[in-house]
Amino acid sequence: MHALILAAALAALAQSPGQATRDIVVGVCLPFVATGEASADNIALAGLEPRPGGDGAGDLQTADGRHLVKLTLGGNVEEGTLRRACEVQARAGGFA
Numbered sequence: 001m002h003a004l005i006l007a008a009a010l011a012a013l014a015q016s017p018g019q020a021t022r023d024i025v026v027g028v029c030l031p032f033v034a035t036g037e038a039s040a041d042n043i044a045l046a047g048l049e050p051r052p053g054g055d056g057a058g059d060l061q062t063a064d065g066r067h068l069v070k071l072t073l074g075g076n077v078e079e080g081t082l083r084r085a086c087e088v089q090a091r092a093g094g095f096a
Contacts, residue, residue, distance in 0.1 A: 025088060
């Protein structure tokens, strides 16, 4: 497991911002929207970690803080109001 996390961290450093965004959308967002779950392995492979000060397990960010991800689940199946959303913010600039 530690090797997987290390490999994900190294892969995330070498990616372009566009590739990182695609990895997040394909590996984390699409499975979450389809099933309501995002696997810890896919989150690690996308280079995501819990966001400090976030609102729980669904608030994530990349190690450099350039991508913020929020996974939200609301409503319910019985009423036909189930909503799963994945919000990705790709930021650039001098964020300290």
